[in-house]
Amino acid sequence: MTTTRFAPSPTGYLHVGNLRTALMNHLIARKAGGTFILRIDDTDPERSKEEYVEAIKEDLAWLGLDWDRLERQSARLDRYEAAAERLRGMGRLYECFETPTELDLKRKKQLNMGRPPVYDRAALALSEEEKARLRAERGAGHWRFKLLHERIEWEDGILGPLSIDAASVSDPVLIRGDGQVLYTLASVVDDTEMGVTDVVRGSDHVTNTATQIQIMEALGGEVPRFAHHSLLTGPQGEALSKRLGTLALRDLRAAGVEPAALLSLLARLGSADAVELRGDLDAIAAGFDISRFGAAPTKFDVEDLYPLTARYLHGLPFETVREEIAALGVPDDLAEQFWAVARENISTRKELADWWALCRDGAEPDIAPEDAEFVAEAMELLPPPPYTAESWGAWTAAVKEKTGRKGKALFMPLRKALTGRARGPEMADLMPLLQTVRDKP
Incomplete structure (x- = not known):
């Protein structure tokens, strides 16, 4: 599965x-x-x-x-310790005592010599007496997994065939000196014991994947299919x-x-x-x-x-937003009509409240000085309610005939006079809703 x-x-x-x-x-x-x-x-x-x-x-x-x-990994610490003991028994997990400063100096020296900054495995040469002395001086050491210096290869689900020379990678630290188990070991144990078959993760984990494959193989686990996006x-x-x-x-x-x-x-x-x-x-x-x-x-x-x-x-159909619209205070008998008018003019649900406020409270007319005379003349031609889907077209046709205006010069000043906005729902749909809301007792 x-x-x-x-x-x-x-x-x-x-x-x-x-x-x-x-x-x-x-x-x-x-x-x-x-x-x-x-x-x-x-x-x-x-x-x-x-x-x-x-x-x-x-x-x-x-x-x-x-x-x-x-x-939760915090509930599985005993599983990680059991895996660590198995790796120690195989000679694949070894204790190291270098401080961060000492490791940094080693890396700089290797880089200056034109070599890759890979851990030199100096800890493998320590005798038991030397380890005991270092523990007494510095406390418990950290534990590294000993990589086999061979090519690690896998078929990546996104990147295709991948191959990494393990000799170019430092032996990874699996357990810190304070005993904290690090991601590399915990992830391997979990993926193996939980039967994970596919792992997708970022391409910044490619080197981690190479070392984890060797750890999985050392513990006898099945290697999942990896893909790095x-x-x-x-x-x-x-x-x-x-x-x-x-x-x-x-x-x-x-x-x-x-x-x-x-x-x-x-x-x-x-x-x-x-x-x-x-x-x-x-x-x-x-x-x-x-x-x-x-x-x-x-x-x-x-x-x-x-x-x-x-x-x-x-x-979205109305039923999926019924409760949300009711929460705005939209009356039940107007809710579906309001949604039909507003939904084509929202980028997020939050904008519904703004459109309902316009319907409920109206808006301050936005009339440019050069359009004031035109709007006043047009308002004299506005028929009395009730309004229907045909009212906007009939009104603007009458205004066009009387004033000679057409296109944007006709429609935009009238929209802004009624709604205070340059954009919004079709006025043929909005006019009946505005009138119905305002006429409600």
């Missing part, structure tokens, strides 16, 4: 970059009828916050990205990391972005397929193909979400 996972660290709010990873993994599982695991990677007790755990779940629920299992940039190709504070999912939700718009865009952005608005996840999953994505950095512009949001809202 296909099993995927999304494994966020609860150290902040989810942003669009996180969502891209979550969505791809979710769609692969759903399309295959498989299992999607939400795994909270919370092995760092200092930075992990419970408020972010709840925020992650809230954001995913808003988007409809439901999960089949919820796992491109990283998102801003619309001009700038680093998105500088703007992530404005691209948190909760901020997009507060701005009125619809889940369907966000999911439809991210499910196709960076692929060979055009973005298509889809109203539900089943439809998005049906058209999803991980092999259609490319390796080039992918430009993301938050402004692209608003036309998609507007298109989604324009297609």
